[in-house]
Amino acid sequence: MSVVDRQEWDVVVVGAGGAGLRAAIEARERGARTAVICKSLFGKAHTVMAEGGIAAAMANANEHDSWQVHFRDTMRGGKFLNQWRMAELHAQEAPQRVWELETWGALFDRTKDGRISQRNFGGHEYPRLAHVGDRTGLELIRTLQQKIVSLQQQDHRETGDYESRLKVFQECTVTRVLKDGSRVSGVFAYERESGRFFVLEAPSVVIATGGIGKSFKVTSNSWEYTGDGHALALLAGAPLLNMEFVQFHPTGMVWPPSVKGILVTESVRGDGGVLRNSEGKRFMFDYVPDVFKEKYAESEEEGDRWYEDPDHNRRPPELLPRDEVARAINSEVKAGRGSPHGGVFLDVSTRMPADVIKRRLPSMYHQFKELADVDITAEAMEVGPTCHYVMGGIAVDSDSAAARGVPGLYAAGEVAGGMHGSNRLGGNSLSDLLVFGRRAGLHAAEYAASLAFERPAVDDDQVDSAAAEALRPFSAEGPAPGEEDGRPPENPYTLHQELQQAMNDLVGIIRREAEMAQALEKLADLRVRARRAGVEGHRQFNPGWHLALDLRNMLLVSECVARAALERTESRGGHTREDHPAMERTWRNINLLCRLTDPTGGLAATDPVRGQIALTRETTDPIRADLLALFDKEELVKYLAEEELYE
Numbered sequence: 001m002s003v004v005d006r007q008e009w010d011v012v013v014v015g016a017g018g019a020g021l022r023a024a025i026e027a028r029e030r031g032a033r034t035a036v037i038c039k040s041l042f043g044k045a046h047t048v049m050a051e052g053g054i055a056a057a058m059a060n061a062n063e064h065d066s067w068q069v070h071f072r073d074t075m076r077g078g079k080f081l082n083q084w085r086m087a088e089l090h091a092q093e094a095p096q097r098v099w100e101l102e103t104w105g106a107l108f109d110r111t112k113d114g115r116i117s118q119r120n121f122g123g124h125e126y127p128r129l130a131h132v133g134d135r136t137g138l139e140l141i142r143t144l145q146q147k148i149v150s151l152q153q154q155d156h157r158e159t160g161d162y163e164s165r166l167k168v169f170q171e172c173t174v175t176r177v178l179k180d181g182s183r184v185s186g187v188f189a190y191e192r193e194s195g196r197f198f199v200l201e202a203p204s205v206v207i208a209t210g211g212i213g214k215s216f217k218v219t220s221n222s223w224e225y226t227g228d229g230h231a232l233a234l235l236a237g238a239p240l241l242n243m244e245f246v247q248f249h250p251t252g253m254v255w256p257p258s259v260k261g262i263l264v265t266e267s268v269r270g271d272g273g274v275l276r277n278s279e280g281k282r283f284m285f286d287y288v289p290d291v292f293k294e295k296y297a298e299s300e301e302e303g304d305r306w307y308e309d310p311d312h313n314r315r316p317p318e319l320l321p322r323d324e325v326a327r328a329i330n331s332e333v334k335a336g337r338g339s340p341h342g343g344v345f346l347d348v349s350t351r352m353p354a355d356v357i358k359r360r361l362p363s364m365y366h367q368f369k370e371l372a373d374v375d376i377t378a379e380a381m382e383v384g385p386t387c388h389y390v391m392g393g394i395a396v397d398s399d400s401a402a403a404r405g406v407p408g409l410y411a412a413g414e415v416a417g418g419m420h421g422s423n424r425l426g427g428n429s430l431s432d433l434l435v436f437g438r439r440a441g442l443h444a445a446e447y448a449a450s451l452a453f454e455r456p457a458v459d460d461d462q463v464d465s466a467a468a469e470a471l472r473p474f475s476a477e478g479p480a481p482g483e484e485d486g487r488p489p490e491n492p493y494t495l496h497q498e499l500q501q502a503m504n505d506l507v508g509i510i511r512r513e514a515e516m517a518q519a520l521e522k523l524a525d526l527r528v529r530a531r532r533a534g535v536e537g538h539r540q541f542n543p544g545w546h547l548a549l550d551l552r553n554m555l556l557v558s559e560c561v562a563r564a565a566l567e568r569t570e571s572r573g574g575h576t577r578e579d580h581p582a583m584e585r586t587w588r589n590i591n592l593l594c595r596l597t598d599p600t601g602g603l604a605a606t607d608p609v610r611g612q613i614a615l616t617r618e619t620t621d622p623i624r625a626d627l628l629a630l631f632d633k634e635e636l637v638k639y640l641a642e643e644e645l646y647e
Ligand code: FAD
Pocket: 014, 015, 016, 017, 018, 019, 020, 037, 038, 039, 040, 044, 045, 046, 047, 048, 049, 050, 051, 052, 053, 054, 055, 136, 137, 172, 173, 174, 175, 208, 209, 210, 211, 220, 221, 222, 224, 228, 229, 263, 388, 389, 412, 413, 414, 415, 426, 427, 428, 429, 430, 431, 433
């Protein structure tokens, strides 16, 4: 019988980034006693790093903007693979979520007449990103935290306890979602500092753990992004959707090596920055694909005029969606026209006065000055693609954010799949977090209330096996059960590095069948070796132990990415196949779902060692007619399959 500490809540939110905090606020406001649990310090989630802004069709900078135009841009950016109902809700509700933030104290940059300022970003027809310089995520998290504190103060006035209805457990990692039959019953977690185990019992669990970027060597993502939420959902029996779609942001730092991958915000291009190769050529004009030809400038002069007069000129191709720009940079470097350190040049110094650069891009100015000794007001930056965002994620219901097949499980933010299709537009993540964070919190609270008199029970055996699983790295001194070869324990850090290198080299920005097959072999080998991932010492202050536990998640998620990428024999958005370079209309309405199965083929296996990733195809729901009517027929012909057009 387990002696692990337990607490009862109505809703547990795993993750305290934008999605998690917005979900927690909503759940608490709907009357649910809500716990938030996060791996890092409260306020230090990945969302803090977001720079450019929040996309919302508020029409402050161009009166022609509307939710319909935002919906269109999002679908085009995602190459029509988006879960269209999510894209619709997102475009409709994003402005309300931004205005709401303002009422909670967010201080956005303003236009001359005092409205929230909005900036240009790739793939957005109009200036649409509400921003705070290039530190928008920081303001977003600060505001949500402040709202949480104000709710806690309200609770203190009523109950005498700040944490009676809303409590944050920081620096704690969830390793398992617990279940009562098919329903969620809580989570198993440990304190990172002390190693103490505990259980939060709850009928509703919202997963808001962000992305998977740490499975790739060159990434803009921080240490937290080890795909935990994706793996937690898989292990709980929920499928992952379209995991092949990983976004490589076109502009990460390439030099010095210690900072390779750190993001250079798209605002640099949105505010006028241009890309040049080693010959000084603005090469993006050579890379405008047919589907976007009518929307982008054909000459530098027209592109430059657009910044001043967007109604009578077309936008420069530096502002194409990210997947297009990343591939173009990759091709230039491959053709030998790259910068000295293997990137291309991104220049604002010849485009704006120094004081404007420092005012509009303060973080970029300091980032390059301090990390690379480059003054971006006087010289060009060197940039190249970096793994940035995962479009694939937990398969959810569009309206309620409920994870498929597991009652009580919800997902929002980067960990949820579907909203962005095959490629996310910049700025659409922060708005996604707020729109679907709120929806997840709302529905999780309602579901918990509906079970007030029949709450699911936590199963002691599951708690014991979760504890045993977490302790396993301390006893990995010899061969794992069933593997009597006597090999020594493996170093978790080395396994992380090998995994990151393999994903980077074999399932990266340009993919080939043979390399992905090789990646799957490597992952299978790493999975076996990870069973021997051993650590010394004890549970207190033990970073090696955390790495060993993260490995399970990284391996599961990486395998989903590699399997789905191998299966999709076309190129679309964040998935580029050298052996299948065209976007195929026949793939437009096909989703790929990954599940963890047991070796005999049964679903909902919970064993990460012996379970296998099984892939199934699923046809998407037809796009609603009134939404299709927002596009010209000639444009739809480029994307939709023959039978969809006919219907
Ligand atoms: P996060 O903010 O990452 O929060 C995840 C939370 O989950 C964290 O609290 C973490 O501690 C917790 N967690 C993870 N695993 C566990 C576990 N096992 N147990 C407990 N807790 C766990 N998007 C935009 O729209 N506009 C931008 O301008 C923009 N700029 C960006 C700049 C950078 C440098 C980067 C990297 C991304 C940027 N993005 C931007 C993308 C956007 O920031 C992210 O997609 C978004 O913040 C993800 O938010 P989230 O709430 O889903 O997750």
